[in-house]
Amino acid sequence: MSLLELKGVHAYYGAIEALKGVTLTVEEGEIVSLIGSNGAGKSTTLKAICGQINTTGSIRFHGTEMSSLPPHRAALEGIAHVPEGRRIFPRLTVKENLEMGAFSMRDKKTIKQRMEMVFDHFPRLRERLTQTGGTMSGGEQQMLAIGRALMMQPRILLLDEPSMGLAPIIVEQIFDIIQQLNREGMTVLLVEQNAFQALQIAHRGYVMQTGEILMEDAAELLLVNEQVKEAYLA
Structure with a gap:
């Protein structure tokens, strides 16, 4: 059983069909990259998984059907979404922003332990603990x-x-952290x-176009696929 499985997922913004029968899987322990041009439906796919838009079709997470559940249940089930x-x-400090991530927790000791784990990955956040989020750099905000x-x-x-609007050296740091977490x-x-950087760190990848999955393969094979290279890696 896949950790995450979408089967024939459709989603609409008004009369516009944003997802046209999307089917994909993510196995436990994988990095799976979803690439495609602007408007391909990539962000909509993530919103569908989190229950932020109405969908038809099946979205199963660890065997639980998610498509009929409210958005907060996705978080409680263990799905964390870092949006575009x-x-x-x-206006909240770094500490307050992190505490918002532990909204379902009441045990202060556990929250502190989790915060220390975050600081292990992002030491800069410890240095900025009392700084308001809006005054930080783009890279620090992404962290x-x-x-x-x-x-x-x-x-x-x-x-x-996660790389949007960031300097190349910060992008490299963010992708290194993603690999470390994996x-x-x-x-x-x-x-x-x-696409190039995303496929370099992924195990598998999906190519999306106008709300549909165009192809799926091992990331290393997508990197050398001529169609992918011409469209997304040039």
Whole structure:
């Protein structure tokens, strides 16, 4: 049984069909990259998994049907979503943002332990603990967004365009951290326009176009696929 399985998922924004029968799987312990151009439906796929839009078809997470459940249940089931644009709370401090990630926890000792785990991955956040999120750099905000998601101790991390708007050296750091988290057992579904970098760290990849899955293969094979190279890696 796959950790995450979508079968024939359709989603609409008004009369516009954004997802047209999407089928994909993510196995436990994998990094799976979902690549495609703007408007392909990548972000919509993540929103569908989290219950943020109405869908038809099946979305199963660890055997539980998610498509009929409210969005907060996705978080409680162990799905953490880091949305495009980071969406931190700009007026809250780093500490307060991280505490928001542990909204379902009441045990202060556990929250502190999780925060220390986040600091192990992102030492800079410890240095910025009392700084408000909105005054941080784009890279620091991305670290905070991922750190907030990790406070949930999720079973899967959904990352939407983590490299967007960041300097190349910061992008490299973020992707290194994603790999490190995966080596520690975190399952990752990565949506990314930087197809080359996304496929370099992934086990498998899906190529999406106008709401449909165009192809699926091992990441190393997609990197040398001529169609993929011409469309997304040139």
